Amino acid sequence: MITVANRIYVKQEYADAFEQRFRERAGLVDKMPGFISNHVLRPVNEGDPYVVFTFWKSRQDFLNWVRSDEFVKGHSQSGTLPKDAFSQPNVLEMHEVVQDSTRPELEPEPRGGAFKMH
Numbered sequence: 638m639i640t641v642a643n644r645i646y647v648k649q650e651y652a653d654a655f656e657q658r659f660r661e662r663a664g665l666v667d668k669m670p671g672f673i674s675n676h677v678l679r680p681v682n683e684g685d686p687y688v689v690f691t692f693w694k695s696r697q698d699f700l701n702w703v704r705s706d707e708f709v710k711g712h713s714q715s716g717t718l719p720k721d722a723f724s725q726p727n728v729l730e731m732h733e734v735v736q737d738s739t740r741p742e743l744e745p746e747p748r749g750g751a752f753k754m755h
Contacts, residue, residue: 638673638734638746639693643727644686651722652679655687658717665707666691671698686728696731696749 647655659677666672673692680687693699702708733746 638737638743639696639699640732640734641691641693641699642730642732643689644730645689645727646686646724648722648724649683651718654718655722659689662711665711666702669698669702669705669707671695672702684724692734695746696733696752699731 645655656677656679666675671694673694676688676690678688678690691699693702731752733749734743735745737743
């Protein structure tokens with residue numbers, strides 16, 4: 638299992654609009670093989686990013702998602718906020734799950750090496 642964290646730096650005056658985009662999201666990722674869950678986390682400290690946190694059964698499942706037509710369709714709405722809504726570029730992180738306290742039988746994700754989105 639892997640997690641992908643997309644840290645998105647949204648200016649405070651655009652926070653409500655940003656959150657609304659996720660409440661109205663297309664939900665195409667939910668139907669992708671290997672997708673487990675999606676969490677949108679709101680920062681509590683000023684200047685900290687929102688975190689869009691997804692769980693996947695495997696790295697390959699995530700890669701299949703980002704290479705899919707559904708990914709393109711699902712992210713077409715993300716361009717509806719002006720560039721000025723973001724205080725800095727987003728940061729994408731992938732982590733391999735070594736242990737999950739709710740699933741003690743889970744085997745650690747094999748080391749997959751460095752991840753590059755592009």
